[in-house]
Every structure is written in C-alpha cells, then in structure tokens.
Amino acid sequence: MIAEEKSNLSDNKVMDKLVSLCKRRGFIFQSSEIYGGLEATYDYGPLGAELKNNVKQLWWRDIVKSRSDVVGMDAAILMNPEVWKASGHLSEFHDPMVDCKNCKARYRADHIDLEKNCPSCGIKDWTEARQFNLMLKTYYGPSEDSSSEIYLRPETAQGIFVNFSNVVTTSRAKLPFGIAQIGKSFRNEVTTGNFLFRSREFEQMEMEFFVKPDQTTQWLEFWKKERLQWYKSLGIREDRLKLRPHDDDELAHYAAACFDVEYQFPFGWSELEGIADRGTYDLEQHAKHSGKKLTWFDSIENKHTTPAVVEVSAGVDRTVLTILVDAYHEEEVKGDNRVVLKLNPKLAPITMAVFPLVNRDGMPEIAEKIVENLRGEFATFFDAGGSIGRRYRRQDEAGTPYGITIDSETLEDQTVTVRDRDSMKQERISIDQLQSYFRNKIL
Ligand code: GAP
16 A cells, blocks of 8 residues: 655644644543643553553663663652752752743743843843752641751652662672662753653653773763664664763763763754763762762772762653654555554554454454453454444554454454554464464564
8 A cells, every 4th residue: 555654854733743642542641631731741541651661661671681780779759858968959950040021931041042032922021040949849747847848859860879888788789780760750840841851740761870980981982872772772763863962061060971862853853861971979979968988899909989970861751752753654545644653563552453344243252362362462452443444543543563353254264464554564364373473573
C-alpha cells in the first residue's frame, strides 16, 4: 500500500495534534481535569503508563542490570533540610524572574530579550530581574512553622550522595562504579510549557558514576557516547539528536563541565539529558556539613580519596515526549489522512492487537485464545469493536506495531493475517507459528 508522508517539523501544529492524540487514546491527561486542571502537571493513562514504564525498564536494564559496575537504589523524596543547605540548592538553585508591570505576565529573564516589548501585551515596562528559588516547600508533621519546613527534592541525585557510604559498605563497590535511581523530582519552575517538556512535577533517571578524579575526562567521554547511543537504540531519528556543550554561564552551581543530549523538538533544539562533571563537589559538601567521612579507601595506594562524579541525568517525561514527537506521522493513504505513531516495538504499549473480522463463526474465541497464548511474552490486546478499518486506525494511533486478524480462511487452514503498522503490508501466518514469528521480529 502506498502512503505519502505528510507531517514535518515545520508544522508547528504537531504539538497540538500530539496533545489531542494523547488524550484521545489514553496516553496523557491534564491532571485534575474535572476541576479545570492544574497547570503543568500531567496524569498518564493506560497507554501512557505502559509507555513510560517501558522507558524506565529499558533505562534500568541498560544502566543497572547489564553492567557489573552500577548498582541501583531508591531514596525517599523527603529529606532532611540540611541536605539542601549542604548541596547548595538553598542558596544557588534559582532562576532569574521578571514581571511585566503592565499586564503582570511573568517570564524567566534569561528566556526573553528585556530590550524588547512584553510578548503578551506589547508594552515595555519590566520590573528588575530577581532570583527565585525553584524548590517546592511543604511542612513536615503537624505544626506549620518555619521549624517544620522541608522541601520536595529538586533532583534525585542528592539521595545517592547522602547514601554514598551506605552503598559502598554494603555492596563493597570499587572505583569506578555507579549508583543509579529513578524517581520523582519537583521544581517550582517560573515558566512551564510545551506539554511534558517543562513541568513542576516530573520523573528523573539519574546515575552518579564515581571515579578517581584524574579519570573524570575519560569517563565523561565514555558516558557522552553511551547516552547518545541509548536514545538512538530507542529508534529516535539520529538527525534530530545531538550533544551540546554548556557555555560557562549556563553551568549549574555544582558542575565543572556539562554536555546536553538535545532533540530537535517542533519548538526547537532542547535538552533531553545532562551529562555533567560534578567533580568532588557534592561528597565534599556533605562531608563538611554532616561531619561524616565520605571517602573511598584505595587499598592498593593505602589511602582515602574523595571520588569525583560523572553524572548522567535524564528526564523520564522528556524522553516520553521525545519518543511521541519522533513517532508522530501523518500520511495520505488512498485519499485519507492516516495518523500513526511509529513507536519502536520495544516501547509500544501494545505489541499486537488481535481482531476477529466478524463477531461470529467462532472467530472471537480463536482471537481470545491467540491473545492468551501471546500474553506474558508480548503486550496483547483484543478488539472486536467496529469495522476492521477503524480498528486498524485506532491501533495505528496507539502505536501498535502489529495487527492479527482472524477471518474465514482461518477457519479452514488455521492461518491469520498479520498486518505491519508502518508498511500496512499483510502476510498470512499459521497460528502455531505466531510466537516464533514475533520473537524473530521483536526480541
Ligand atoms: N541532577 C542533575 C539535574 O537535575 P538538570 O539538567 O536540572 O540536572 C536533568 O535535570 C534532566 O531532568 C533534564 O535534562 C530533563 O530531562 C529533566 N528535567 C529537569 N527539569 C524538568 C522539568 N521542569 N520538567 C521536566 N523534566 C525536567
């Protein structure tokens, strides 16, 4: 079947179309929607939760399970407020903010040109830029005074640094080694937007790789290549990915150098992940503030060293957004518009949908049996509602790579048609060959 690609990056409506597809198919909803929503917070629906989970599982597999030099952990979101004093987040983790005195719109001062008029009302009347701390505050325990104020973590990394000794002692780790975790982080961003790209509650996948300080450069190079390759392995188009070094004035307070993996979103090249040389900053800060020794004992050189850190820090939600943007296609098929998410089968929430052509002659029963046989190994879905063409279109929008249809021929020769989402080509496969057919294609 001939399909002509219609969508391209210059189509600035891609983001709007994607947001509406995500809602229509149950990927992502506005949080608390029935109460008018809460700006920049999102809920993942059935398909979105599967997609997000697949991203996290692949990261964990590739960073933790398949490496002998990385271990995982899972720290609490709420931490002793002293952590944020020591890490520098209380004094340094802020963005410059300006307000338009005329229309009260608020902007990040480093995101707009203050020599120009306000983008929302067209008048130039700015307040002075002032620093705004990005940590979200809450109260811990029953009293609401300054002694019970604590913060929701703005990065998962600090949970790793404060557990450095616990992990080293219990896992008997030797340099170089990494500690990884996936979890929620919160930032009271001055401005939010571009759907999942910048929100106030998001998830991070972070790994702190501890090395001898004189080996930092080589490990930074290693992880830069490794992480760029990881995004390519998810099927993201290579020409839309690049590594960009930070300029000195962009560096976070803890970083001596940083490289961003960037993706070319419809709204421009933007950060997906940061790969940073954090040096010995964090362990030294925590050692100083806590009075505890946070070093590693080198038994060959017979001395204690404070390891340096190369950090890889990715956003789960930004990765999900990238995957969705990259997979979104519109094609003209026989005069009709086909919307299709060309998701990599490793990521797709549903791997194969099984359709009885009609709801009689034993076809639904055969379909359900196929679903049961493939379930466990693959994410399968049974759909008997509506015309076969409509069912295919629904699954195209859900990003399901394969459709299996049971028809009258099945009743005679025990074969089914397998439809490929991207080429829309169909082939007949014997039911008892389905498992090995898909194993060869996907695993
Ligand atoms: N521990 C280092 C750190 O947190 P970062 O560059 O501030 O570094 C790392 O954040 C990643 O976390 C970003 O590359 C992005 O993917 C994700 N991220 C940060 N802020 C975000 C936000 N407001 N919304 C969604 N994702 C965010």
